[in-house]
Amino acid sequence: MAIEYAIPKSLTRQARVYDLGLPSGAVPRKVGMLANGFPDAEKYLAKQAEALAPHWPGTHFRISKKAGADQLNIGIQEPLLSEIVEDCDAVVIAWGHCGSCTSGIARDAIAFAERGIPSVMLVCEIFWEYSAWIGEALGMSNLARVRLPFPVAGTGETAQRNCAQRIAPEIVQNLHKIQC
């Protein structure tokens, strides 16, 4: 005789869908480069800004550090959030290099989206699937992401510069919502 058994799960809340992008063809006035405190994130973002510069002539880049390495999983707090929102047209967030910091940068991306600012998260490949899941779990699906190799931190100047050059077009495509 058939038995009836419970599916031991609850319904999750409905996630909003991320749908922000810079106007097509527009060159952003200033782009925020937000480092999350993970080792090398700030240094890498400086290289990323250099690699993005030829794609956006005249754009300024603002590099900020969100917090120390002991607060990787915490989303961006005030007053830095408002400062970047008021100062920048878009944000590049680095990086998803561990489980904690991937949830932290997803929180950052959602915070910027809620203020109308497009952003793109740089996520190492081993946290790629998880980064999509955690964004949705935290309330927003389809967050813009660009895949990094793992590891990037600690790989040295040359490897990081090459990585920044390689992914710069993907960052531009994601922020302009150009279909790859």
Added chain:
Amino acid sequence: MLTYDLAEDEEAALERLHRDQCTDGLPVVIPTRQRVEVMVLAGGYDGDVSLGAVGPSQAAATIEAVAANAVMAGCLPDHFPIVIAAVRAVCDPRFDLTEIQVTTHPITPMILVNGPARLQAGMSSGYGAFGPGHRANASIGRALRLVLMNIGGGRAGISDMSVMGSPAKFTFCAAENEEESPWEPLHVSRGFKAEQSAVTLLAVEGPHSVLCAPMPDDCTHMSVSAVLDAVGSALGGLGANSTYLGKGDVAVIFNPQTAELLASGGLTRRTLQVELTARSQHSRAVLRARNPFLIPAGPPEERLPLRDPETIVVAVAGGRGNYVMVCPTLGASLHHHTSLTREIEINQSCALPGIA
């Protein structure tokens, strides 16, 4: 609203639950409608009552969904009020459950139970209290883990990014040995009355054993200072995240014999916390040499971490001997995944045959 499915028999249902990633990898009791309804009644709340949002999925921990997971874990109705209290604790935002679930660190909730509910549920606080072999301890801890997986969405490699995982993630629950403790029960030290029942939830690593005398099981050569030094050094292990971050509540579980020795030396729970804080520290130079990212420059001889002694949760459990259990932690999240104590509401259930 809990949904139900049909299967040919219990064996088929078990295979589907495994297939649909609803288990911890071990066989479960099939959560039939009747079993879930009995468990709901044992909790004393309506099935649609939510105990909070379970991170990282933020899905609602409804009583009926928690009951289904408690059934699967092998809980008896008498265990369910303890499971409810534990779920309420982990859903408190100060527990930082999302961060606990997603980190690459093997942190996991530990449940310590105090008060009359321990006895009513048949929990163990003596030899091998943290298992295996004690049904209530094992089932209650397992129920929380299944809630974290099935409602919270914690899945290895997808949303639970713990590099190694931990056997403590299967179940991690014991009662405090109040009867043999020289100190007031843990929940009393945290503001509850002795006649109340409570769970204390901590997010910690699995157990680390500490040898407190020159030879194992040679209790004649234990001294207060040797015990404090041994436990302090284990708490401040140079491989532990919490040694560098100095935040996050850690656990020290003394066996009754060691606790008696410390109490006879005049140590209260509070003075013990202060002593252990000092003995878990290192010089800034030592810590910074190993981790310049987390330890900023400063006076090289300064003793770190500057931990709040209250963040060392001291309890008594286990059999007699000289082994003590220490659990360091992660220490990084918005609220530093603070430990929380919640009352267990017993005797709330309906008066039905077979229900407590």
